[in-house]
Amino acid sequence: MQGINSSIGRQFKYLLSPSYNFRRQLVGKPHFNFKELEKRRDEMRKNIKERNLSIDINIDTALEKYREFGKLQYDVNCLREAKTALSRKFSRADKEEKGKLLIEAQALKVQIQEKEDLLSQTEKLALNLASAIPNFTHPSAPIGNQETARELKIVNQRKYNDTNREHVELCLQHKMVNFSSAAQVSGAKFYYLENDGALLEMALTQIAMLEAVKAGFTPTLTPDVVREDVVTACGFNPRDPVHNQTFKVSFPGHPDLCLAATSEIPLAAYNLNAIMEKQTLPSKKAGLSHCFRAEAGSTGSESRGLYRVHQFTKVELFAFTAPEDSEKITNEILAFQERFFSSLGLHYRVLEMPTEELGASAFQKYDIEAWLPGQNRWGEISSTSNCTDYQSRRLNIRMPKDPKTGKVEFVHTVNGTGCAIPRIIVAIVEQYQDKDGRIAIPELLRPYFNNREFFNPANP
Secondary structure (H helix, E strand, C coil): CHHHHHHHHHHHHHHCCCCCCCCCCCCCCCCCCHHHHHHCHHHHHHHHHHHCCCCCCCHHHHHHHHHHHHHHHHHHHHHHHHHHHHHHHHHHCCHHHHHHHHHHHHHHHHHHHHHHHHHHHHHHHHHHHHHCCCCCCCCCCCCCCHHHCEEEEEECCCCCCCCCCCHHHHHHHCCCEEHHHHHHHCCCCCCEECCHHHHHHHHHHHHHHHHHHHCCCEEEECCCEEEHHHHHHCCCCCCCCCCCCCCEEEECCEEEEEECCCCHHHHHHHHCCCECCHHHCCEEEEEEEEEECCCCCCCCHHHCCCCCCCEEEEEEEEEEECHHHHHHHHHHHHHHHHHHHHHCCCCEEEEECCHHHCCCCCCEEEEEEEEECCCCEEEEEEEEEECCCHHHHHHCCECCCCCCCCCCCECEEEEEEEEEHHHHHHHHHHHCECCCCCEECCHHHHHHHCCCCECCCCCC
């Protein structure tokens, strides 16, 4: 009798064991809660329209799926309560009644499993719909495309000679770069830097990192490979889903990995799922890494040479801040960029970027563009973005609960280009050329070239 009852009891316990444990995704959650979205849906509809996103984002569908999720969660909880009541009844029942309760438990098990499966599917769909919604936008951001960017200043403006050449011709003439060998080895948009070109990258990297350390940034060498869900959580989703910019890699046991497009990604995830004490903020890092971008769909003269490539070295500035300080830190990073580019003697302008030029994570964005006389145009050499709590919510990086309100506040993240090497090389080579085709070395860099005045056309 004891053995039979024990056997029935074990079977009953198995039938009513919970199979669905409600959990949020590790990363990639929306950057808001759904109650906030309910209140601000009209504002977000306007924001999506002004960003002119090519992907279909339906706020009403996301909210509908969230409400459906809430109802399903309630149904599952009711079934679990029924399971608990049945368990208590089973423990007091005699053998005959336990047999009947076992049949009820089997039916209840099926109901719970069906509801939990639907709950899981609905949760995933609601989160996927919501996570596609971009950040809110700073009120001062110009509305429109690149042409509506607000020019804030032009620095080091000067005259250029009439025989300006493009950087490709100049770099080849000075044996600073080799595109043809790289094309055979790796394909188009790869390159070898050699001779003074290689020394120039090392000099720029060294100076940028040292200046960042002086400005209070912790020097950091980041992984080049990151998980795909981390990439998504940071907001690196293509505006055009056909032209995905991410290189994916895989090997046994690690199927969902990507090459980082920028060290912003591993830097943002550095404190994944962490609680950051307010007194530790701002936490500032200067990341040095290779960057990998597919540059799908990129054609035309702006893609020539070193300007738009698949792999490059970059120093990235990144900060975790208290919410009230993110705008201040954004301005600090922008000021760092201006000091650095001015120290190189570059002719550049500063732009406040419009809504259609903001990535999904950016609340506000500034670009710095250098004048490229060989191409007779401006070319972007850096950007600075205040991402507010878009990335931190999705990466679950927060501060301790407010003891008065009991609310959790998420940190803000800010990022900016310290030095994107190929683009700075393009700007230096084109701006420092003379009418004879020589390229002067900026004074700041001369100690790294034995105090030479010009780059050599052959081995130094």
